[in-house]
Amino acid sequence: MASVSVSTSKPTTARADALLLGVRTDDDLGEFADALRAVGFTGEKDQVAVVPAGDLAKVKAVVAVGLAAEPTAEDLRRAAAAGLRAAPKGTTSLAVALHPAGVDEVTAVVEGLQLGSYRYDTYKTPGKDADGKDKIKPRIDDFTVLTPFARQTTTTTAAEQADVVSGAVNLARDWVNTPPRDLRPPAFADSIVTEAPDNVSVSVWDEKRLAKEKCGGILSVGQGSDAPPRIVRITYKPRKPVTHLALVGKGITFDSGGLSLKPPVSMQTMKCDMGGAAAVVAATFAIARLGLPIAVTAYACIAENLPSGSATRPGDVVTMRSGKTVEVLNTDAEGRMVLGDGLTLAVESGADRIVDAATLTGAAMVALGDRTAAVLGNDDDLRDLVLAAAQHAGEPTWALPITEEMKGFVTSSNIADLRQIGPKPYGGTLFAAAFLREFVAEVPWAHLDIAGPAFNDGGVRGYTPTGGTGAGVRTLVRLARDLAEA
Known part of the structure; x- marks a missing residue:
């Protein structure tokens, strides 16, 4: 820069x-x-x-x-x-x-x-x-x-901090823009390790560790690819944290839809399907570099969703890390499967609050267009904090509800605890959030669906480039700052 x-x-x-x-x-x-x-x-x-x-x-x-x-x-x-x-x-x-x-x-x-x-x-x-x-x-x-105000220390500090946050956004953009052959799950995990600042710790779970830890959701998504999945855990622990925030990101490095194959035109931008993981990781690095007095545990849930003889089939039942079973009915609804395991790990970390970021549903784009992210969750206070942080950061967001009937739809499988997609072709964003809610227990949780704003396939506008935008990074950093100052 x-x-x-x-x-x-x-x-x-x-x-x-x-x-x-x-x-x-x-x-x-x-x-x-x-x-x-x-x-x-x-x-x-x-x-x-x-x-x-x-x-x-x-x-x-x-x-x-x-x-x-x-x-x-x-x-x-x-x-x-x-x-x-x-x-x-x-x-x-x-x-x-x-x-x-x-x-x-x-x-x-x-x-x-x-x-x-x-x-x-x-x-x-x-x-x-x-x-x-x-x-x-x-x-x-x-x-x-x-x-x-140039001679004021606060001004110099503000410029330096803006540099840090902008650098994090641009790092997320770089990851999203990298061709999918060059950023498969093991390579993405390696890049995260390489880019990490000195004051965070990073651990990588490979496919053997994921199997040992019973992370069935992410393994089911990645089993069609010869590049196995990874979960990367990043921990930032300042000396006297005022609270503990967990961040979880969807990191599908390429999404073909699996056996529920996407049309070719829909695959052209699917290298961006790891935008949530990119945002979560980059934001955590920025929070650490800023030295904010808030503990952060981040999980990048990374897999490649491809069809093959070993791929998950529609109709399969998968056991998640939480122990809940899921009937898979559409392998193109894979993001919620990797996030389910990540959210369970976030609960186990003892976090006070959980926020996930994901390019999760095309339905969010139908509802809000391609520049506005959806915010849903199980806690109104946390949802409102995320909305306020996004507004301060300059990232358009809009609150959507998890309506009452969605709980019944999620638990309506005849053969498993949960079904992975809804029985009706409506309210896909609401259903997906209701599904994710099954994995956060009683911990306050907010879900940021960045399917629209994570990738700009049009021309440059304002400070938003063509390609990866780094959507979500500034919102998550601002949220951490607000929690630290509360």
Whole structure:
């Protein structure tokens, strides 16, 4: 990631290749008013214009971005990303004058810069494309945020913490974007071990340990693949934790649907089906790097869902780690099976609260679209904490209920304790959450269904790139911070 610093310099004296200037009112145009008006810039919200700085500043170019009169943190994140994308070719350093009004606004600006500058070009080869443009675009590697609060310790700390959280989001994005052949379950587990900070402990359960520990749910999902499943446990234990949070993530590194095979077009983005595990792991690493006084135990439940002669069949009955039996009726509803074992382990860890994140149901996308995550759970207070954390972080979420009839649907199997999919083609997100609720006992639990926002298969928008988005990371880190400060 790029380096970020804060400075009290004025826009006209800041030294960089270009200046990103936020414009709320005519007063913000300053010395650049004539040049910007000459190109039709009016300062309307989200409008972007680029003009040469000439002798008016130490920079070569000015990128102006229109802001609301009182921009929100989300406005600043998006403006930072829009401005850096508009910077002239060859810009490697950018001074940013978005007029943050306080520490929270500095955090938002840094997040917008670091998240907006993300690109995944690991598999691109250097050279020119058919239009003569560089295949790998040069990066801006230095940002200076201009703020009158730059000399305050709280401002420096806020920028550093925003860097940590943004780095975690971008790590999750990298994992989601990695081609599925290169991030099969053992490789994903190895990468988690490699990326872990020094103040966490990581243990990996292979297929033999999973069998010994009777984790039948995740084994049933992974048994069709020649790359066996893994559960990765990450433990962060500060000296005097104020509470203990367990996080559980769905980590299906590729989801073909198993024997209940998906249509080919539906498989094209199924490398993203480990987005929940990526979010949970990256968030735990960020919480540890921030040194928050909250204990976290995270479980990444990793498997590859493929068809083969050894794959689970519709009609099979699986015994979960909890001891409950499940009638499998659709092998494409595999996420709830790996999460069932992970949630049981989370209960066994003695956590005060449990939150899981998963690209779980297409039904959540039908209900809420592809930019909003669903939040469900067994505890209204925890659900509301997750919703508030998401709002503060700038991640759209919406609460959905686990309706009364879903309990009866989940327990309606004729041959097992639970059935894995509902008897009706409605309310799939609600049924899935009701199924997961069977594995959390009485522990307060919230479920974050990120099926829609975890992967962007459209164009870049705001600070959200095409491909993996890192959805859920900022919400989980914010939740941990809120619990630590409660």
